[in-house]
Amino acid sequence: MIDSERLARGAVIAAPAARAGRGFWRESWEELRSNRAGMGAAIVLCLLVAIALAAPAISGLVTHYGPTQQDLAHAFASPGRRHWLGTDELGRDTLTRLVYGARVSLGVGFLTVAIALTVGAAVGLLAGYYVGTLDDVLMRVVDVVLSVPPVFLYILMSILFRPNAITLAVIIASIGWAGLARLVRSEVLSLRTRDFIVATRSLGASDARLILHHVLPNALPVMIVAASLSLGQVVLIEAALDFLGLGIQAPTPSWGDMLSNAQVYFVHSVWLVVLPGCLIFLTVLAANVLGNAIRDAFDPRLRRA
Amino acid sequence: MTGYVARRLLTAIPVLFGVTLITFLLMHFTAGNYVPGLQLDPNLKPSDVARIRANLGLDRPLVVQYLDWIGIGALFKAVGLAGALGGSRNIDPGILEGNFGRSLIDGGPVLASVLERLPNTLELTATAIVVGLALAIPVGVVSAVRRGGRLDQFLTVASVAGFAVPQFWLGLLLILLFSVEFHAWGLPWLPSSGAVSPLGGGGLLDRLQHLAMPAAVLAFFYLSAWSRFVRSSMIETLSQDYVRTARAKGMSERRTVYVHALRNAVAPLVTLVGLELPGLVSGALVVEVVFGWPGIGLLAFQRALQYDYTTVMGITTFAAVLVVLGNLLADVLYAAIDPRVRYS
Numbered sequence: 001m002i003d004s005e006r007l008a009r010g011a012v013i014a015a016p017a018a019r020a021g022r023g024f025w026r027e028s029w030e031e032l033r034s035n036r037a038g039m040g041a042a043i044v045l046c047l048l049v050a051i052a053l054a055a056p057a058i059s060g061l062v063t064h065y066g067p068t069q070q071d072l073a074h075a076f077a078s079p080g081r082r083h084w085l086g087t088d089e090l091g092r093d094t095l096t097r098l099v100y101g102a103r104v105s106l107g108v109g110f111l112t113v114a115i116a117l118t119v120g121a122a123v124g125l126l127a128g129y130y131v132g133t134l135d136d137v138l139m140r141v142v143d144v145v146l147s148v149p150p151v152f153l154y155i156l157m158s159i160l161f162r163p164n165a166i167t168l169a170v171i172i173a174s175i176g177w178a179g180l181a182r183l184v185r186s187e188v189l190s191l192r193t194r195d196f197i198v199a200t201r202s203l204g205a206s207d208a209r210l211i212l213h214h215v216l217p218n219a220l221p222v223m224i225v226a227a228s229l230s231l232g233q234v235v236l237i238e239a240a241l242d243f244l245g246l247g248i249q250a251p252t253p254s255w256g257d258m259l260s261n262a263q264v265y266f267v268h269s270v271w272l273v274v275l276p277g278c279l280i281f282l283t284v285l286a287a288n289v290l291g292n293a294i295r296d297a298f299d300p301r302l303r304r305a
Numbered sequence: 306m307t308g309y310v311a312r313r314l315l316t317a318i319p320v321l322f323g324v325t326l327i328t329f330l331l332m333h334f335t336a337g338n339y340v341p342g343l344q345l346d347p348n349l350k351p352s353d354v355a356r357i358r359a360n361l362g363l364d365r366p367l368v369v370q371y372l373d374w375i376g377i378g379a380l381f382k383a384v385g386l387a388g389a390l391g392g393s394r395n396i397d398p399g400i401l402e403g404n405f406g407r408s409l410i411d412g413g414p415v416l417a418s419v420l421e422r423l424p425n426t427l428e429l430t431a432t433a434i435v436v437g438l439a440l441a442i443p444v445g446v447v448s449a450v451r452r453g454g455r456l457d458q459f460l461t462v463a464s465v466a467g468f469a470v471p472q473f474w475l476g477l478l479l480i481l482l483f484s485v486e487f488h489a490w491g492l493p494w495l496p497s498s499g500a501v502s503p504l505g506g507g508g509l510l511d512r513l514q515h516l517a518m519p520a521a522v523l524a525f526f527y528l529s530a531w532s533r534f535v536r537s538s539m540i541e542t543l544s545q546d547y548v549r550t551a552r553a554k555g556m557s558e559r560r561t562v563y564v565h566a567l568r569n570a571v572a573p574l575v576t577l578v579g580l581e582l583p584g585l586v587s588g589a590l591v592v593e594v595v596f597g598w599p600g601i602g603l604l605a606f607q608r609a610l611q612y613d614y615t616t617v618m619g620i621t622t623f624a625a626v627l628v629v630l631g632n633l634l635a636d637v638l639y640a641a642i643d644p645r646v647r648y649s
Contacts, residue, residue, distance in 0.1 A: 144323030147628045151602070152592045152621045155609045156331045236471055240591050243473050244606065263595075266481055273481055277474035284469035292465075300362060 017303040028221070031297040038293020044286040054101035059100070065093035068251045076268045086271045088261060094271065097253035098279060104165060104242070104254040105132040105283055109235045111169035116176035117227045118232075123177065124184025125219070129192055139185070146176040154237065158246035168247055171239055180226055187222045191215050228294045232287035239280045255280050274286055310637060317629045318395050322375075324625040325400065329371050333612040361409075374618070376401030379478035405619035410461020410611055415619035419601060425500050426600030428512075432520040434581060437527025442527065442571060445535025449570075450562060452540060460532065467529030472522055479518045498597030519596040523589060527581070534577060539570040572642045 032038055051058070059066055063084065071083075071091035079086045085094040099113045127138040157163075191197060192215065200214055241247035242256025250257055255276040262272035349357075358364055362373065376399030405415035444464075448457045479496045487494035501507045502513050542548065543566055551561045590602030597603070601620060608616040 140319060140323065143320045144327060147320050147324050147625050148327060148621060149624045149628060152605060152609075152617070152624065153327075153331070155606060156328075156617065156621075158608055159612075160331065160334060230467060235437070238471075239471055240473060243471075244591070246593060256471075256473075259477065263477060267485060270481065273474075273477050277471060277478070280471050280474065281466075281469055284471070285466060288465060288469055 028297045029277055032293055035293040035296065037289050038297075041286040041289035041293065044282065045290060048102055048283055048286070049106055051099055052106050055099045055103055059096045063093050063096045063099075065096045066090065067096050067253045069096075071165075076265070078269070079271060085275060086269060088272055089265050089268070092253075094258075094275060097258060098255070098275060100253045101255040101258060101276065101279070102283075104248050104252065105235050105238060105280065108165050108169045108172070108238045108248075109231055109283075109287075111166065112172045112176060112234045112238070113227050113231050114175035115169060116180055116230070117223060119173065120177035120180025121184050121216075121219075121223055123181040125188055125211055125215060127181065128185040128188025129207070129215060131189070131192075135185075138181070142178045142181050145175055150175045150237075154241055155244070155246060158241060162249065163208070163247060165248060168238065168241070172234055172241075176230060176234065180223070180230070183226050184219055184223060187219045188215055223294045223297055225291070229288070229291035232284040232291065235280065235284050235287060309640065310633070311637065313596075313633050317633065321629060324376050325622055326371070328618050328621045328625070329374060332618050333367065333370075362435040374400065374406065376404065380406070380579060400622060405622070408608070408613055408616045410608065410613045410616070415616050417605065418616065419620055419623055421598060422601045422604050425598065426589060426593070426602065428500075428510030429516065429519055429598055429600060430523065430591070432516060433589075434527060436520065436524040437531060438574075438578065440524070440528045441531035442535055442567075442574075444532040446539055446562070446570075448536040449539035449543065460536075464529045464533050467525060470525075472526060473591050473595050475525065476518065476522045476592060479522065480595075483518060499637060500599055515598075519589070519592050520596050522592050522595075531574065531577060534574060535571065538539065538573055539566065542566045542570040545569075573639070575638045575642055576635045579631055579638055581631075 045262070052095065065071070071087060071093070074082060074087055075089055075091040077083050077091070078219040083093050085091055085098065104107065119254040123138050127135040153175055154171060157174070161167045161171065163171060197210060197214055201210060238247060239256035243260045245260060247256060248254045258276040259273065262276070266273045345472050362370060402591070405419070408416055408418060444460055448460045464615065483495040484497035494514050495518055496502065500512065502511050543562070548561060548566055551565050589600060590606060592598065593600045593602040594606055605617055605620045
């Protein structure tokens with residue numbers, strides 16, 4: 001197999017297939033590692049994930065409050081010794097709730113991207129590979145999904161399902177897959193006529209083998225870039241739904257829901273407005289910067305010589 | 306050009322049908338068996354509820370309800386098959402005839418309540434788009450011209466950051482600062498919600514005061530997105546041969562950049578702005594909710610929570626039509642600006 005990535009982008013040297021294939025991934029990885037902003041963002045994201053995973057431990061060992069535990073005597077406390085980041089209207093510990101909120105944001109975020117990518121890649125591969133009726137039908141479905149303003153669909157579905165974390169991810173992914181499908185399809189369309197695919201087919205490879213072993217690996221960079229760029233958007237959408245009261249239901253703490261509460265009480269405590277928003281901002285920022293870095297790493301045209 | 310437009314319109318038709326179908330099914334499964342207020346009223350016997358539902362036409366098969374809603378019912382009636390659709394109803398929809406039905410909450414025509422809110426939403430989003438564009442073009446051009454410089458780096462960071470700020474949070478922070486804190490400090494403050502003051506409002510200054518914060522939040526978002534686009538488009542244009550030619554023949558840098566390159570660099574922006582046209586209606590939903598701005602987004606949100614599904618279906622379909630038309634308009638405009646598209 002000839003490494004189509006390099007051929008496609010007009011690389012001069014056509015190295016022996018297998019080694020060049022691995023070389024593309026290694027080069028991209030080296031490129032990513034040398035991108036300081038990207039690695040910084042990756043570290044921030046890893047920290048956030050670690051915090052989310054360690055939420056029960058942090059609650060038990062550091063803050064000594066549960067995420068829904070009330071301390072009415074100390075409602076609207078400012079940051080201090082007793083409550084490091086203060087409390088809300090019911091005296092619930094803000095730091096504990098923020099830490100638990102990370103579980104919702106990141107959990108729903110990663111799950112959504114995984115679902116949307118799986119569905120979008122499957123549809124894109126099928127539509128792009130089997131051009132014709134199947135392609136037409138699938139792409140009209142994509143057109144339809146992309147034509148309804150997503151906000152309305154999110155609202156309708158959230159009212160329909162009264163979501164928990166998993167249904168919320170399914171809801172957001174049920175629209176997110178369409179854009180990914182369109183992207184993967186156009187990549188597959190250009191791959192399927194390449195010499196190495198035609199050559200492999202003439203050797204008698206089955207469609208399944210061609211799709212899974214030859215088209216998919218070569219469409220992978222596009223998928224990875226699109227998926228990593230969509231993570232930030234998904235986190236924003238999820239937070240907005242929580243804020244509107246249509247996402248994760250109280251008392252489960254989520255950043256969006258904390259902000260929607262704070263909207264009522266921000267005369268009493270500025271912290272309640274500032275802190276959850278900062279965390280959403282930080283998460284989305286890290287995801288977007290990492291996404292940009294991954295895109296740059298995969299694009300040989302942007303590589304330094 | 307006419308053929309191109311006609312072809313695009315034709316492909317839009319099945320898409321619009323698909324949109325109405327999705328909306329209808331979603332709404333049906335969300336609230337199809339629910340009529341607002343009915344189930345909660347203890348004085349109503351089950352037989353009454355059934356009668357009201359029958360009056361609303363909700364006892365008919367799903368397919369019939371759908372066809373009736375989009376307005377094929379009129380066709381049936383015209384050929385004398387009205388009986389097939391099942392009896393008289395209070396809701397008499399037919400989107401194809403421009404009739405979006407009546408609200409289940411206040412009984413008023415859906416289209417009327419949408420059109421009543423439309424000017425508010427347009428006021429907000431159009432202001433934001435104009436302000437966003439007016440800032441994005443100079444910011445993008447300056448970044449491109451001083452590519453890699455301090456200013457460019459700062460603007461790049463700012464726009465990446467701007468892209469990551471949740472709109473509703475930015476809105477809350479503005480309210481916190483300009484409404485709450487300014488008020489507390491005894492400074493002139495901005496009203497935190499609504500489009501006009503309830504008492505004696507409606508003057509130009511009053512409207513502008515209400516508009517300032519929500520429009521700023523939206524404009525900031527457009528600015529972050531579009532200034533990046535202008536920057537990369539300008540950088541690409543500046544590397545073109547004709548720019549080099551212009552420089553080589555001794556044209557001033559100012560004229561090269563601002564007259565020759567700018568025009569071509571900004572042209573693709575038309576597509577992006579065109580893609581925002583549906584956002585004129587739906588893009589502001591979250592901002593409208595934060596600022597209690599009485600636009601279409603707030604209407605859709607409130608009515609969805611009340612299970613007023615005729616209104617929500619109407620707004621969603623209305624917005625979807627705008628998406629399709631917006632995409633079409635963007636393509637046509639682009640073809641009008643860039644002859645290469647037209648003749649290929």
